[in-house]
Amino acid sequence: MRARLLVLADGGHNRMTQHARDYRQQAIVAEVTAEHPRGGVAWERFTAEGPLALLPFRDRYALVWSVRPASAALLLGLSDSDFLERLREIFGGRLGNFGSVGPRSTFPLSLRHGAIAPAPRVLAIGNAAQTLHPVAGQGLNLGLRDAWELAQMLLDVAKEEIGAPWFLARYARSRSLDRYCGIGFTDFLVRIFSNSLAPLALARGAGLAALDALPPARRFLAHRMIFGARALP
Template sequence: MSEILVVGAGPVGAVCALALAQQGVAVRVLEAQPADARGDVRTLALAHGARLILERLGVWERLSEVTPITRIHISQCGALGVARLAADELGVPALGYVLPYAQLAAALKDALREAEVPVEYGVAVDRIDAGREAATLATRDGRTLASPLVVVADGGRGEGAPPPWFEADYEQVAVVCDVASERPHANQAYERFTPMGPVALLPKGERYALVWTAPRAEAERIAALSDADFLAALYAHFGGRQGHFLEAGVRRTFPLRLTYTGSAAADHVVRIGNAAQTLHPVAGQGFNIGLRDAWELAALCADTAPARLGDAAMLAAYARGRRFDVLGGVGFTDFLVRVFSNDVAPLRHARGLGLMALEALPPLKTFVARRMMFGARG
């Protein structure tokens, strides 16, 4: 009854559990996947603020396959306007970091074990019921567990996920893979806006991690191209800043939606990460917001008297504390997708002016960069 239960041992749930344990709060993690489940093949882009969280948890030094992003080049296809962000101008070692999801997950798994946080793998949760004094959780293997606070960090995949407060289907699909370019990346990332959707190239090892968004039918066509045709199409779409593209890895596709469920679930139940909000990948905000959810929830739990843990007042305080950051990230990414993913002439010119202003005004550049690194509260 005294343990906080975290549903989901992915990075957001693991960070929450580690932060709770670090502050002396009893916690147990339940994960539906088996301990030896196949690793996720996705690539993550971590903001500098996420690095600070992982450093405080003793996880950062466990990561070896990390590529820093020291510069970001932002442009739009077929129109004027370029902006450049640089880490040295902002006094940070890097604007962000790129690494395999599987490596972060493995490092967090090791950290949980060393911190002696109990993790039960292969335990699916069928139902979570709120109560005045505690929440009860029913597992598929027939157990009923009670907790002062159930933290849902399952990515929104649970069967009891409530309907979102609002959602939007962008009618876009992301085609992702690793690509090799003719010129070395020199730790520079690209965000290029096109009428079909944004294209991001993120330095990853000696290659780039590519995120190419397009309408569904076009994305499926792109993903099915032969390697030679795919590389030629990418060069035609992105341009020649990195020379020709030489190799492409296995292509995978992911549909892109915006959903906002919010953290509130019921007394003694809270949702974080993708269980609370799912964002478009443009500007790489969604995962980083989830890590901040986990960190700030753990800090609030540590500051709350045990008798008040998970009550309505505590959860309302958490929701208030996170609202500006979360809705700021939702609004920012949604704005970028809607304003930059079209070829409307007045908007195209306005976008160009905006990018030129970002390039020419150092205070504006600092404002935008800090919010990308640390969230809406900068």
């Protein structure tokens, strides 16, 4: 096969990864139903072992529960009723009781990233370029912005220029700031919310309370998490 440009978009299995960090956590994923769902509202609870997220999906929630490997093995071994009871203990009663859970699976959590342009006429985007911890959902947002930027460049250049060295360099420059801000922000969240030191716990609580009390600051942060580090106010 011959092509002017090869785009690696095959998820987190890219062998060209240059930097990796094992968070020593496992993500348990499943679909659950709740007694009192709140349509369109996503929830994230920060626990001593890692974040627990409930994302609205049709008439149920997609669960992403980050825990230590030993806890993951125990949770996977529970019956459905015991698993849902444990979930309610950790998440709380905001959504009432959890009614059902679908098949559960697990995968290890790590940070992996490498060169945006790892070889001549090759670009990596999305999880093939950077695989992040699921906290705050920044991996998906970064991947969407990667694809958008590449699509805009492909529309703006002549066909014979696609994949040229300057094309790869321009794309890499255009994504560099947003990419490393996203990687750094996500890694910072994992580190700060996985640490049980009392002073740090107090600082976390104060920071979240400040965001809750200051809507402009909350909107500023959310805007950049959605649209990227270079987003206008």
